[in-house]
Amino acid sequence: GILVREFASLYHSFKSGRGSELDPLPIQYSDYAIWQRRYIEGSVLENQLSYWDDRLRGVSPLLLPTDYLRPSIQSTQGSSISFCLEDSLSQDLIGVSKEEGVTLFMLLLGV
Template identity: 40%
Template sequence: MRLDAGKRHAFLSQLAAKGVNLAMLPIVRQERKRAPLSFAQSRLWFLWRMDPGSAAYNISAALRVRGKLQPRALQQAFDALVVRHSVLRTVFRQEGEQAEQFVRDPQPVALRHVTLDGDDREGQARLLARQEASLPFDLEAGPLMRAALLTLNEDDHFLVVSLHHIVTDGWSMGVLVDEFWTLYAAFACGETPALPEPEIGYADYAEWQRLWMSAVDGVRQVDYWTRRLADPAVLQLPIDRARP
């Protein structure tokens, strides 16, 4: 059950008055279908609304894979990753004053497979990888993760994965890559992956962050910075032409 803003603020104020450190409130995992945006997501949503055709906030990785691949295990690994992390099947919409994130049911990942031919297959693969990384995402329609397998020959491949920054960051990409290969190795051997279930989802964190910021300490910090930045001085930086 979610309290309205007034009741939530009153409840958290009571906790703060009793000396509870609101920043230490636990993040509760729930099977959420919708949640508020985190503050980082709000910034990216704002920028995307200004320029929805931009790929500036794409995060892409191209992995060179040598040796025989099992396409079925590859597909299973991607699909399992989407099941594990609800943020990978999340889209964003604005219905009213505030945008929200909506978690979809798991769907198979559309893994694009391109078999290259000709003399300069590596050059073709690198060009296709750059093109794949530069395609914009539709944050409202999704999906916000793409994958492509570029095969030079049966023992040499490029695996290209692109995500929008609103659902991942540089640190998280390392986690996703590690989990992906753990999943792939298990499926390739016909085994059940042994990865533990994630303790929370990103929507749980976003809900917690908004809850904390609606409390007394969060309001105090916003008020402080609003006053501090109310009348900022113009920075006179050295530039190569007259200020417009």
């Protein structure tokens, strides 16, 4: 909920040409990361590592099946499907996307 509210606030501010209306954070992520790194040292770190060593001892890697063998070198080659919509349907979809405040692409992706 927090992420959605803040994203919406930032979006509306950006859309209307204003600066961010969000309050500055009392602590930055880098501060938290430093605190966490200092906390997880010595015996705390050793306890955490030994816990997971014990829990994962003897567990083999999970090999999930795939729908086909993946090539060793990936490519961006693919295929496309073209189709045409009737003008009335196209206009209706554009109307719905405007009512919902989304692009036609996002509407069709959601559908």
